[in-house]
Amino acid sequence: MGVIDTKNWLKESRNPIELCEKLEKYFHHLQAEEIHHYLSQYGMLRTGYEHWLVKADDSNIWTKANNIFLKLKKRWNGPDVPIFIFPVEERKSFFGRDFKGRSGLSFQDKMFLFLSPDVKNDELIALLIHEYHHICRLRKNPKHEKDYTLLDAIILEGLAEHTVYRTIGEQHVTNWVKKYSKRQLYSWWKNLIVPNQDIKWDHPLFDQLLFGKGFYPTMLGYAIGYDIVQTFYKQKPFSTKESFYLPAEQFVESYETKE
Structure with missing residues (x-):
């Protein structure tokens, strides 16, 4: 094909x-x-x-x-x-x-x-x-796409952009991963994403939080996902092939411990 x-x-x-x-x-x-x-x-x-x-x-x-x-x-x-x-x-x-x-x-x-x-x-x-x-x-991932939660989606996006970073360099990642400070991202994670991390794609907040629509910061979920993955990688480096199946929850555990 x-x-x-x-x-x-x-x-x-x-x-x-x-x-x-x-x-x-x-x-x-x-x-x-x-x-x-x-x-x-x-x-x-x-x-x-x-x-x-x-x-x-x-x-x-x-x-x-x-x-x-x-x-x-x-x-x-x-x-x-x-x-x-x-x-x-x-x-x-x-x-x-x-x-x-x-x-x-x-x-x-x-x-x-x-x-x-x-x-x-x-x-x-x-x-x-x-x-x-x-x-x-x-x-x-054995989970069907329609069953993906907001957490699954932000880690999916974070891993994809992390792979760009690891494969061809930081200069080629998209603008939104550099747009916000780590302090901002972690605050939004705790206050906006964590309370909604289990919502599915058909929930009205799913796209708003993932893409940063309405009153939310642009590309919110993408930027947070990238920060979560980068934080995890610094603690526990992984290969690209391993990134295809590592559970989303595993990345969050490392992110939470940085408090």
Whole structure:
């Protein structure tokens, strides 16, 4: 599998719903309109692909992404999954500023990359490391994705970005992991995350705390997850392959002892 040729999909149709009809077989019980709405929430450009397609074709994004994926798959002995590349909605500050024109979404059996045609090679590598780590950890965890708690999610995100840090260096981690002080993060952990750590994805606070929506600090859960994982690693170093199955609760134990 690897990177699917969505370039030709985009050339054949400018209608986003028609594009998402091709994805229906990869989703259970979701129609094209629902898939498009869901992917749009994670950065997929809604309309206007022409300019993006010309630039992305020139920079050969699909081949670059596939080569990176194959190297990671071999290094981690990871699963073979389809990867779909689509334009990112850069006009939204959330994706243009906080994510530098790149975003991703991963499941146990598939990955979506939403990219700027100007994405730099090291940024593409960092995004693929982050997203493919998700897939490897989701595969190793017996818990179903729908049963993930807020704690599971923040550790999942923290581990993925920690893997970027350990693989290609601190300069390639995203802005939000450096945005807050450790004192702030620990305070928010105790006051905001701990009382809600067992909520599931369908709870209204889940996305608000994970992504820092509404009145919560931007990318709150992601930033706390990274700090928790970094704290654990300094006390008990682990390999990338070990990070695929270490329980979320184990990281918290180390974080609590730093008081």
